[in-house]
Amino acid sequence: MLNYILPDGRLTNKGQSIWEELSDDQKRRMYQWMRLLRYVDKRCISLQRQGRLGTYVSLAGQEAAQVGSAFALRNQDWMFPTYRDHGAALVVGVPLHQILLYWMGRVEGNQFPPAVRVLPPSVPIATHLPHAVGAAWAAKLRNEDSIAIAYFGDGATSEGDFHEACNFAGVFQLPVIFFCQNNGYAISVPFSRQSATETVVEKAKGFSMEGIQVDGNDVLAVFDVIQEYLKRAASQKKPILIEAVTYRLNGHTTADDPTKYRSRLEENAWRKKDPLLRYEKLLREEELWTDDDEQAWMKDCEETFKQALTTIERMEKPSKQHLFAHVFAERRSGGKWHGADDHGRSDL
Ligand SMILES: Cc1ncc(C[n+]2csc(CCOP(=O)(O)OP(=O)(O)O)c2C)c(N)n1
Structure with a gap:
C-alpha cells in the first residue's frame, strides 16, 4: 500500500520527493480543503438534526481520499460521484449552496454550472460506473485529452455494473479511473462479506488493468497516484483501478447507528489515523501552518457556510x-x- 505520510505526521522517503515538488500554496490548500470538508460535514449533520436537511451522508474520515484525488484533476476531466463524494465535487468547483440544496431534496442541487464536469451524485450503487466508461470512450473516440473518474465504495464492487464497466474499459483500453474508497463497510456489511479477495485492487488483474492500492487517509499519496496517471493520460489511454483504503468515522448516513455492527475499539484505532491530524502535524512541523492560520481558516469556513445558506434563503421557494x-x-x-x-x- 502506497504511503507518504505516516500517522505521526512524518514523511516516508517516497513522500519526500513529492513534498519537494509541491509549492507551499498547494501544500496549504490541500489542508484547507480537508478542514473545510470536515467543517461542512459537521454543520450538515447539525442541520439534519434540526430538520433543515433530509437524510445526510457524512464523509468524515474520507477527506484525504476526496481532496487528494480531486485536487489533481484538470478542468477537462469528468467526475462521476456517489452520494458520499460531495467533498470531491466541491474541490472541482461545485458550489457549496448546491451541495446543501441536494441534501434538502431540491433539484437545483443537481444542476451544476456547465463548466463544472461533475455528474449528479449516483445513489444507486455502481450504476454510474458504466456511465463513466461511456464518457471515457467518447473522449477517446473524439481524441480529447480528458479522462473520466468514477468514485465508489467497496460495496459497489459486488455489483454487476462494476464488473461490466471494468471489463469494457479493459477490453477497449479507455481513459477511466475507477476510484474505490474502501471504507470497510457497505452500510453494516464488512468487506470480508462482499469479496472473496482480501483487497479491491487485486481485482484489477482480472480485467488486465493497472491497479494501485493507496493509503486513503494520506492526501499526498492519493494526490500523487492521480497526478501520475494524468501525466501519462494524453499518450497512454488506459484504465486504472485505485483502491484508497480509508474509514468512515460516522454512521453510513444520519439514519444509521454504527455501534450495532462495529466496535468502539476499531473506531478508536481509525481515529488515530485521522487524515486531517497527520497532515496538520506535517504542515506545522514544516512551519507552514500555525494556530493563527487555523483560527483564521476556521473563520473563513464559517463565513463560506453562512454565505451558502444565505444564497439558498434568497432563492425562490419551490412550489x-x-x-x-x-x-x-x-x-x-x-x-x-x-x-x-x-x-x-x-x-x-
Ligand atoms: C443498486 C443499489 N442497491 C442497494 C442500495 C442500498 N444501499 C445504499 S448505500 C449501500 C452501501 C454501499 O456501500 P459502498 O459501496 O461501500 O459505499 P459507502 O456507502 O460505504 O460509501 C447500499 C447497499 C442502493 N442504493 N443501490
Whole structure:
C-alpha cells in the first residue's frame, strides 16, 4: 500500500520527493480543503438534526481520499460521484449552496454550472460506473485529452455494473479511473462479506488493468497516484483501478447507528489515523501552518457556510409542482393540469 505520510505526521522517503515538488500554496490548500470538508460535514449533520436537511451522508474520515484525488484533476476531466463524494465535487468547483440544496431534496442541487464536469451524485450503487466508461470512450473516440473518474465504495464492487464497466474499459483500453474508497463497510456489511479477495485492487488483474492500492487517509499519496496517471493520460489511454483504503468515522448516513455492527475499539484505532491530524502535524512541523492560520481558516469556513445558506434563503421557494418537475414530460390528472408547473405552464 502506497504511503507518504505516516500517522505521526512524518514523511516516508517516497513522500519526500513529492513534498519537494509541491509549492507551499498547494501544500496549504490541500489542508484547507480537508478542514473545510470536515467543517461542512459537521454543520450538515447539525442541520439534519434540526430538520433543515433530509437524510445526510457524512464523509468524515474520507477527506484525504476526496481532496487528494480531486485536487489533481484538470478542468477537462469528468467526475462521476456517489452520494458520499460531495467533498470531491466541491474541490472541482461545485458550489457549496448546491451541495446543501441536494441534501434538502431540491433539484437545483443537481444542476451544476456547465463548466463544472461533475455528474449528479449516483445513489444507486455502481450504476454510474458504466456511465463513466461511456464518457471515457467518447473522449477517446473524439481524441480529447480528458479522462473520466468514477468514485465508489467497496460495496459497489459486488455489483454487476462494476464488473461490466471494468471489463469494457479493459477490453477497449479507455481513459477511466475507477476510484474505490474502501471504507470497510457497505452500510453494516464488512468487506470480508462482499469479496472473496482480501483487497479491491487485486481485482484489477482480472480485467488486465493497472491497479494501485493507496493509503486513503494520506492526501499526498492519493494526490500523487492521480497526478501520475494524468501525466501519462494524453499518450497512454488506459484504465486504472485505485483502491484508497480509508474509514468512515460516522454512521453510513444520519439514519444509521454504527455501534450495532462495529466496535468502539476499531473506531478508536481509525481515529488515530485521522487524515486531517497527520497532515496538520506535517504542515506545522514544516512551519507552514500555525494556530493563527487555523483560527483564521476556521473563520473563513464559517463565513463560506453562512454565505451558502444565505444564497439558498434568497432563492425562490419551490412550489408544490416542483415535486413533479423533471419527472414526466407531461403531468395530467383526469385530462386536466392542476395549477402551474415550474415553467409557469397551467394549461397544456
Ligand atoms: C443498486 C443499489 N442497491 C442497494 C442500495 C442500498 N444501499 C445504499 S448505500 C449501500 C452501501 C454501499 O456501500 P459502498 O459501496 O461501500 O459505499 P459507502 O456507502 O460505504 O460509501 C447500499 C447497499 C442502493 N442504493 N443501490
